[in-house]
Amino acid sequence: xxxxxxxxxxxxxxxxxxxxxxxxxxxxxxxxxxxxxxxxxxxxxxxxxxxxxxxxxxxxxxxxxxxxxxxxxxxxxxxxxxxxxxxxxxxxxxxxxxxxxxxxxxxxxxxxxxxxxxxxxxxxxxxxxxxxxxxxxxxxxxxxxx
Amino acid sequence: xxxxxxxxxxxxxxxxxxxxxxxxxxxxxxxxxxxxxxxxxxxxxxxxxxxxxxxxxxxxxxxxxxxxxxxxxxxxxxxxxxxxxxxxxxxxxxxxxxxxxxxxxxxxxxxxxxxxxxxxxxxxxxxxxxxxxxxxxxxxxxxxxxxxxxxxxxxxxxxxxxxxxxxxxxxxxxxxxxxxxxxxxxxxxxxxxxxxxxxxxxxxxxxxxxxxxxxxxxxxxxxxxxxxxxxxxxxxxxxxxxxxxxxxxxxxxxxxxxxxxxxxxxxxxxxxxxxxxxxxxxxxxxxxxxxxxxxxxxxxxxxxxxxxxxxxxxxxxxxxxxxxxxxxxxxxxxxxxxxxxxxxxxxxxxxxxxxxxxxxxxxxxxxxxxxxxxxxxxxxxxxxxxxxxxxxxxxxxxxxxxxxxxxxxxxxxxxxxxxxxxxxxxxxxxxxxxxxxxxxxxxxxxxxxxxxxxxxxxxxxxxxxxxxxxxxxxxx
Numbered sequence: 342x343x344x345x346x347x348x349x350x351x352x353x354x355x356x357x358x359x360x361x362x363x364x365x366x367x368x369x370x371x372x373x374x375x376x377x378x379x380x381x382x383x384x385x386x387x388x389x390x391x392x393x394x395x396x397x398x399x400x401x402x403x404x405x406x407x408x409x410x411x412x413x414x415x416x417x418x419x420x421x422x423x424x425x426x427x428x429x430x431x432x433x434x435x436x437x438x439x440x441x442x443x444x445x446x447x448x449x450x451x452x453x454x455x456x457x458x459x460x461x462x463x464x465x466x467x468x469x470x471x472x473x474x475x476x477x478x479x480x481x482x483x484x485x486x487x
Numbered sequence: 488x489x490x491x492x493x494x495x496x497x498x499x500x501x502x503x504x505x506x507x508x509x510x511x512x513x514x515x516x517x518x519x520x521x522x523x524x525x526x527x528x529x530x531x532x533x534x535x536x537x538x539x540x541x542x543x544x545x546x547x548x549x550x551x552x553x554x555x556x557x558x559x560x561x562x563x564x565x566x567x568x569x570x571x572x573x574x575x576x577x578x579x580x581x582x583x584x585x586x587x588x589x590x591x592x593x594x595x596x597x598x599x600x601x602x603x604x605x606x607x608x609x610x611x612x613x614x615x616x617x618x619x620x621x622x623x624x625x626x627x628x629x630x631x632x633x634x635x636x637x638x639x640x641x642x643x644x645x646x647x648x649x650x651x652x653x654x655x656x657x658x659x660x661x662x663x664x665x666x667x668x669x670x671x672x673x674x675x676x677x678x679x680x681x682x683x684x685x686x687x688x689x690x691x692x693x694x695x696x697x698x699x700x701x702x703x704x705x706x707x708x709x710x711x712x713x714x715x716x717x718x719x720x721x722x723x724x725x726x727x728x729x730x731x732x733x734x735x736x737x738x739x740x741x742x743x744x745x746x747x748x749x750x751x752x753x754x755x756x757x758x759x760x761x762x763x764x765x766x767x768x769x770x771x772x773x774x775x776x777x778x779x780x781x782x783x784x785x786x787x788x789x790x791x792x793x794x795x796x797x798x799x800x801x802x803x804x805x806x807x808x809x810x811x812x813x814x815x816x817x818x819x820x821x822x823x824x825x826x827x828x829x830x831x832x833x834x835x836x837x838x839x840x841x842x843x844x845x846x847x848x849x850x851x852x853x854x855x856x857x858x859x860x861x862x863x864x865x866x867x868x869x870x871x872x873x874x875x876x877x878x879x880x881x882x883x884x885x886x887x888x889x890x891x892x893x894x895x896x897x898x899x900x901x902x903x904x905x906x907x908x909x910x911x912x913x914x915x916x917x918x919x920x921x922x923x924x925x926x927x928x929x930x931x932x933x934x935x936x937x938x939x940x941x942x943x944x945x946x947x948x949x950x951x952x953x954x955x956x957x958x959x960x961x962x963x
Contacts, residue, residue: 360857
C-alpha cells in the first residue's frame with residue numbers, strides 16, 4: 342500500500358513538473374523569438390514599400406527603412422529619390438513625431454496624396470496608408486522581422 | 488505593363504489552393520509531445536485518485552483527444568504554414584486539463600442523449616473540444632486574406648447588435664441572466680460570439696481613424712481630447728456596456744467588452760488621456776449602477792464580504808475559497824478533492840464558473856500558477872503577432888483577439904479568488920460549454936492565420952483607386 346501511495350505522489354508531482362517543463366520550453370522559444378526580433382537591423386520606425394513606379398526608379402517592390410525624417414523628391418539630395426516626371430525636386434517629407442508618422446508636402450507642383458486625398462500641409466499617416474508622389478505609389482509599413 | 492498584367496491571372500489559382508509544400512514544425516511537435524506526456528500522467532493520477540489503480544482513467548477519451556491534437560499538427564505541417572507554433576500546444580494543454588477535470592466531476596452534471604447512448608459531462612466536453620480543434624486548425628489553414636473582416640466592419644457591428652437584441656427578445660432566462668439563445672435543440676450564448684465581432688469592428692474602426700484619434704484639438708478643462716465626433720463610438724461603447732449590465736444582467740461580458748475596448752484604444756493611439764477618461768466614465772457608471780440595481784449591488788456585496796451570508800448568497804464564493812485553501816501548495820491530487828458534500832456539489836456550477844477553484848483544490852497553488860502562466864503565454868503570443876503585423880488593422884486585430892481571451896480568463900480567475908466581483912464568464916478552453924469553446928477556437932484560428940508569414944498582403948486603402956484613375960486621365 343505504501344509503495345502505491347509513493348507511486349501516486351511521484352506521478353502527481355511529475356504531472357505538475359511537466360506543466361512547468363512545458364512552460365519553460367514555451368518561454369524559451371518565446372525568448373528566442375523576441376531576441377531574434379530585437380537583433381533585427383530593420384528595427385526601425387517603419388518602412389516605405391514601393392507599390393507602383395512607372396519610371397522604374399525607385400523600383401516597384403523595393404522597400405526603404407525610414408529615419409525619423411525622410412525626404413522624398415526628384416533631387417538627388419533626397420533620402421529617397423523619386424525619378425518621376427510628375428514629382429518635384431523637393432516634394433515631400435515623412436516625419437516621425439511622438440507616436441505617429443506624418444507626411445508633409447513641401448510645396449510640390451502636383452501635390453502629395455494620402456489614400457487618394459491631397460495633403461494640404463501636414464497629414465497624419467497610419468501603417469498601411471498609401472502615399473502618392475507623382476505616379477509613384479508608396480505604402481507605409483511597420484518594420485517587420487522578415 | 489505586360490509584366491504587370493500577366494501575373495495577375497497566374498496569382499488567382501494558387502492563392503485559393505496554395506502550393507502544398509509540407510514544412511516541419513519542430514517546436515510545435517516537441518511542445519505537443521510534452522503536453523501529451525503531461526496529460527497521460529494527469530490521467531494516471533486521476534485514476535489513482537478516483538479508483539485507487541494506476542491506470543489511465545477513461546483512456547478512450549484521452550486517446551481521441553490526443554489523436555485530434557496530433558492530426559491538427561499534421562494538417563498544419565502538410566499545409567506548410569509558417570504560422571505560430573506555440574499557440575496550438577498551449578491551447579491543447581489547457582483543453583486537455585479541461586478534459587481531465589470534466590471526466591473527474593460527477594458525470595450527470597450535463598447529459599446528452601443520442602438515441603440509446605447517453606453521453607456524460609466528460610464525453611460531451613470531449614466532443615466540443617475535438618470540434619474546437621477542428622475549427623481552429625481549419626481557420627488557421629484556410630484563412631488567407633482578411634478582407635472579409637476588414638471590409639465589412641459596420642456589417643459586423645450591425646450583426647453583433649442584432650445578435651444582442653435577439654438574445655434580449657428571444658433569449659431564455661437561466662439563473663436570472665438572459666444569455667442563452669435557443670434554436671431547436673441547440674442553445675448557445677451569443678455574447679461569446681459578440682466579443683469576437685467587437686474586436687473585428689474595433690480593429691477596423693481604430694485602424695481607419697487612428698490619426699484622427701491621436702489629434703487633440705478639443706479642450707475640456709485640463710484634458711485635451713480628439714475631435715468630438717470621433718469620441719462618439721467611445722460613448723456608444725460605454726452605453727452598450729452599461730446596457731448589457733441592465734438588460735442582460737451580464738456583468739462579466741460588460742466588464743470584458745469595456746476592458747478590451749479601452750486596451751485597444753490605448754494600443755491604437757497611445758493616448759493615456761483617453762483611457763483615463765474611459766475608466767472614469769466606467770467607475771462613475773458602475774457606482775451609479777451598484778446603487779440603482781439590486782443584482783449589481785448583490786454581486787458587489789458578496790465580493791466585499793461573502794461570509795456575511797455563507798450559506799446563501801455568498802455560498803459559491805465561500806466554497807471556492809475553501810477549495811483553494813484545501814488545495815494548499817501542491818493540491819490534494821487529481822480526483823481527490825471533494826466531489827460531493829452531502830450529496831450535492833460543494834461549489835454549484837463548478838464546471839462552468841469555478842473550474843479554477845476545482846483545479847486549485849486538486850493541483851494546488853503550483854498548478855493554478857502554471858495554468859495562469861499558460862494564459863499569459865497566450866496573451867504574449869497575440870501581442871507579438873500584433874507587433875509584427877504588416878498594417879494597423881492586423882496589429883489591432885491580433886492584439887484584441889489575444890486580449891479578449893486573456894482578459895476573460897483573468898476576470899473569472901479573479902472572481903473565483905475573490906479579487907474581483909464574481910461574474911458568470913467562462914474560463915477560456917477549460918470551462919464546460921460549447922459556445923465558449925467554439926468561439927475561443929475561432930480566436931485561436933484567426934491568430935494562427937494572422938501569424939502566418941505567407942498571408943496575402945494588406946489591400947490598398949480605399950480612395951486610392953479613384954485617385955489613380957484621375958491621375959491616369961490627367962496624364963492621358
